[in-house]
Amino acid sequence: MKKTTQLFAGLLMLTGVLSACSPAGNEGFMRRVETDFRHKQELLPRDDLFGIFDEPMTRQEREAMMFLYAYMPVGDMTDYPGDFYLENVRSALATRREMPWGDIVSDELFRHFVLPVRVNNENLDDSRRVFHDQLAPRVEGLPMYDAILEVNHWCHEKANYQPSDARTSSPLATVRTAHGRCGEESTLLVAALRSVGIPARQVYTPRWAHTDDNHAWVEAWADGRWHFLGACEPEPVLDLGWFNAPASRGMLMHTKVFGYYDGPEEVMKTTANYTEINVISNYAACAPLTVTVTDTAGSPVEGATVEFKLYNYAEFFTVSRKTTDGRGQASLSAGLGDMLVTAVRDGRFGIRKVSFGREPQATVALDHAIGDEFSFPVDIVSPAESANLPEVTAAQRAENDRRFNREDSIRNAYIATFPAQPAVDSFARAIGVKPGQIARFITASRGNHGEIMDFLREASRKGCTGRALQLLATLSEKDLRDTPSAVLADHLYNTDKDADAATVLAPRAANEMLTAYRSFLQREIPAADAAAFRRDPQHLAAWCRDSLTLRPELCTVSTTISPEGVWRSRTADKPSRKIFFVAAARSLGIPAWIDPVTGNLFYRHAGKDVPVDFESANDRQLETGRLKLRYEPIPRLDDPEYFRHFTLSRFDGQSFALLNYPDFEPWSARFDTPTDLETGYYMLATGSRLADGSVLANVSFLNIGPNRTTETDLPMRDNSEAVRVIGSFNSESKFIDARTGRETSVLLTAGRGYFVVGLVGVGQEPTDHALKDIAAKAAELEQWGRSIILLFPDETAYAKYAASPAASLPQTVTFGIDRDGSVRRQILDAMHLPGNVPLPVFIVGDTFNRVVFESHGYTIGLGDRFLHTIHQL
Template sequence: MSQQTRWLTLDEKMKRQMEEKFQYKRELAKGKEKELFGILNEAQTEDEKLALTYLLAYMPLNDLADYDGALFLNHIREAFHIQSVVPWGERVPASLFLHFILPYRINNENIEDIRGVFFDEIYPRVQDLSMANAILETNHWCHEKANYIGNDPRTVSPLTLIRTALGRCGEQSTLAVAALRSIGIPARQVYTPLWAHSDSNHAWVEAWADGKWYFFGACEPEPKLNQGWFENPAKHAMLIHTKVGAHYNGPEEITLAHPWYSELNLTNLYADTKTIHVRITDEEGQPTQAKVQFQLFNFGGLRNILVKETDEQGTVALTLGLGDVYISASGAKGWGFGKCDVKTTDEITISLSKEIPVDTEVDFKMVPPSAPADDASREVTAEERQKHNDRVKTGANICASYEATFLTEEDAHRLADECSLPKTRVWEVLKKARGNSHEIAAFLKEYSKPYKEWSLRLLEVLNEKDLTDTFRPTLADHLIQAMIVKDSILPELDDELFAQYILRPRVDFEMLTPYRSYFLKEFGVENVEAALENPRFLVDFLDREFEVVEGVNYFRGSATPVGSFKLKKGDTLSRNILFVALARTIGIPARLEPSDKRPQYMVDGSWKNVQFRDGTIDTKAADSSDQIGFVLWEKDEHAAEPIKYGENVTIARFEKGNYQSLFFNFDEDEQQKLALPSGYYRLTTSIRLNEGTALIRFRFFQVKPNTETTVPLQFPKHVYDVPVMAEANLDYQAEAMDGTMLNGARHVGAQGTTFIWIEPDREPSKHLLRELREMKAEWEALDIQINGFIREEKWGTAQQLQAAGDLPNNMILLKESTGEKALHVIGQAIPADKKVGNEWPIVYVVDENQQIRHISEGYKLGISKEVIDVYKQISE
């Protein structure tokens, strides 16, 4: 074999580590020796063989289960070829090629052979540009392919995102990283696991050009690099990092050096930071080892941003933003908890104990970091901004032209008539399928004749995202085999139970594949009959045949059921998904329990918990009712806060030294009696203040078997203060949609007026518009006028917003003239230290006396709710 490139320069230590891990993976995946490792015999150069060895050595366990070696060899050849063609190929250091170009995986997306496809489309646009300008141009290409929408945590592949033209930030950044790597530019997905000041997180991209890393928002072009709407929110971040699927020895701080991957701490590139040292002791004050969870308040509860192990001296260090972090520690000597103010603390000691709190309350607050001063060095001239806006508009039109090829409501009605199916339901399915709508329509045409409405019902029980990347062979496999089960094994089963727990192929957030025919063939008739006779047979089968291996996956996700079955190894979640998929295939209703994802199967109309011999879920396994208790909520009648689970109320169960959040649908209009497995719990109630601080109350309680426990459901005490900031000056003129000029002083609401300045085609304004739509009824219930201003150069989008008809009826769109006259006039009396800058959206809350009571600028989730709450506080 000949040496081909200089891009795989590994020192002896790296080679030795790689070889050790490669041999471990080869043994781990010996069930797929030929499919995975046989491809080494086809390597034509030493570099191809070395790159294959590297990828296999650090490959997540889920990928060993789901993919074959040929995919990775082709990926490697494309990467080497591209690096030899692009003009900057020789300038990329070997270490950056290894860690930020060669890897095939970015997040937990489905892996497809895309690098050559993207290169052919993008490279002609960038081949004559500098690296920095090539990055900007590639992001314009991404913008032409996809817009933002929030959705479930399964990351679709870049090709699916292009097909759908909509995706969340994690998917958009996956596309952008894949696009840049396809033209030989080092790129990485960067993210804050959770914001400290707002409920949510965010992902963006960093790309390397001529010796320096730059950031940008994926599919959200800016005139220059190191610009993005998230730039100011990132200054409030507690942790910003990226993952590398291997050992890493670059210049960045290593947040976590895991045996199978590295996490790089990039926080100090965006925010002021400080390193804190956490010391863990036992009850006698002696150092002890423990697992330490660093947590932020988000979505109504404490969530992990990082988990680290202490050293032998019981210490661990972490560099964070200058806000509050909650620390949970657990080890052989017990567990302990504490809150740390990073700004004022250098070291915190947490003492472990084996006492579990019960019938106690704790109140505290979590304060986010304050933002450092703005950097004005990257300002854009008016000429640059106008040129950029024209490019963005062109990109939006390209994307809109593609979206125009999706099947329409009229198409859906014709299809429904042809298939004798309900028109509204067919349109709902095709609308969600977007670029995959033609495939879904073809499935209905073919299978509605033999299976009638069940063909449509299958599509309806899928997750919305499934409709965008599931094709006819997969759908047919599940429909045909499930209907055989219904007719021959479960003819009496309730139709809805059948649809949700037999027909539905999705178990958690795994990629959907056609697994039923495969399982029926490989599992065998005798095993199927034995499992139908006694579902415990299926549990014993997996206990015997499947090995649980934890810690080898570095992204949230799971293998497909077929992949897990072939490899016969996987993490606990993959094993549990496999159990449910096997059970549904052979005719046993099964699921992952919604609150904590323990596997269950149904017997005589009741759900039974699965207990595997490895004990991975033995703390929850209880087939008899004597393990279940009930919680009655004692609600505070005077509480001003509405109860919204996952927003201001959460429940966590104490397990193995830590509180694990549970997931429920909470209805405040009903006096719920909640059934819970016996054990210890923590109720969290909270209030998020306008500046981002969270007021938190913990209530600790115990659930005993066959016992009703009454738990107070009370919120932290808080006296709202909404001071008058300034008098609003409404002496302005603004043009409405019909061309008439409106006088500001006359266009107000009886209870107040909200002024909003938005850029409808860009984030984070699109976030706010979405919130206005979602809270349409709440806005219309107030006697409030909403005046939405759009800058003159963006006025063309106003007509589209108006035509959609889904914004609150008390909202009117107005043209903001050049110079942002209304913005300056209305807020001219605001004190200098409170004035807004230029981070849109900008919101002024004005009361009935024309006084400004609240201002919001830039990105923050929940602005719509925040403003409505301000009006409620004013009225009270």
């Protein structure tokens, strides 16, 4: 009580100081912050989460700390000490005084885009201080614009792109790993820019409109405006990246601004933690659209949930969720293309296509009941390309290329310090195992190899090597790259040696950052409760239901609260509660897990898998039925794939939640025969992506009843006149440049966009004929301007070709050697071709990994066929 009284007294004194010394706008803002701060404190009374405010601070420090605590998600309060935030606040304020642009960065920009520690849903770390010490000397004397470019060059020294799972590594972990996906690279760059006082924010297109996947990059503020740049992909100037053209075809770009924000951009959503703003107008032509939801009588419906859905990965992915106002309306601005809109209220829903830029108003009637079975086709058109490219001189490009190559060499020199095979072999002998047992763990751990090797070394010393390897086998590659040995040791040495590895020993429950929760929970859970939970895990479910307060409104940035944080605060959201249940159960030796497909929670007791229902006092009974999908093949698609051609989503009471079956699993592997599904109401989406980005889609609604089989069609639409996406090819595939002898990749050779890859033979009539056909269209193919990469199986084959080369091939041809056959295998697998397929084999693909053309063996008029495809792209 005494601490609370002191805290409120301090806040009242702060308000007085603000009234006397701050501009009226800032004073009004801080009054709102104070109100939100006090409300947060009332909601979270446990565990002295606000104790840091008893420490002495300056007025600026206290104001900044109050702002952070008013809006940070619960997990940030429970999982990181107050001293961590105070140190970051002091560093940010000191940097603002130190940097020459500190005076021109407004309080609003500093507060929202420099001060916050969190960028996305990453694990927080000490990167602000570490990055500042390295970057401050490099940006000294530079104008703000050039400083942004310089920081990005530094980031390129530290990391380059590598796809990975959705969990976001911390900035320091990304540097230690030396690579990251776009979300991690952009988190790194934002953290680096903020470390030297430059306002920065991460921008996401939640999904592309014209192709599958998404992307993240960075906006940085300089000299009065926001500029964009590709993280860890330095260009000579700002507002330039490989994604200028794709972004011009985007339908939505957004950023989450820490705290309550009232800037000039369109606000999409305001939560207790952040303000989501729409920045699509920075990149593409766009238009607003207002949806009016009505009942069957035509009257507006207030409080309906409206979801704007973009087709991507064969799913209609929700890019914005809104609630209708008193007029039954919800609005969004988006790029000039098509989306699907659903509206749900009180057991009824409506669905229709909307076209931004062509219809400013659209009405969605709640004319379907949940459970209605129907199907309809829908044609989805993506926005047209309208890229705006800034001017770059030849000198600027040459200097940037020089620096780019040097930065690659710096990063590669660091990567060369990771353990190579001889070091792995030596370490394996030292701990008494075969190299093959540990090589994949050491290799995948990259810059975290010291932690993994320390863990294995100690396990060997304690006679637990086999068990340690079982634990490591449950982890993702990202876990290996950023988990400390102490966390792994906590789980290894506090788990019964005979417990199941997957459901008890494994530290991971979902996609959370791993922590040393096991010894903590074993220590904190009272012995009597632990015994009751073991006798009947339903008591643990009841404890979670009765003892934990759900505060989903305070956990809205895709972060989770650690199991330790949930225990200390007795606060969670639904994902954190599931993770806590799994952590607590496993800590007590109870097998528990979250189903990766459905998200359902289970424990095993008395030999049975029991689903958990926190809303019920009794064991939940999971009713199931079966689904069989009938498929009639269309040309070039004998076996549709999940996430590429079709998806299933189950209605959860508010919206349709996607089932996460394995990526690109064939239809024949699961749905050609009846497969078990939880009973309920489902949406089946299918789509054929055409080369111009448009989609021939179909949406079906069906019911899965208990103990019966539902059979329905899997409709894949086709347009024989259009170029369709027929497969996937990894544009980062590597080969040897035949002329330089150096390893390169398709992406590095072709740059972003379309390309041709050909597997060719030597002295074979089909290859000779194909090359002549290409030579006959050399001028047109050169005018197209994209790379044609011709790959030979080995150096001998290329030397034989070079002795009598085909004349007049386009100047855009690059000759390469597929020395290990990896490119050949990938093309044959993607195109479902046999291993003995006759050469040559050609594909037309792009750097979004789409294949739109394939040819193999003897073909007449190959050059014309290329051009026919190219002209439709």
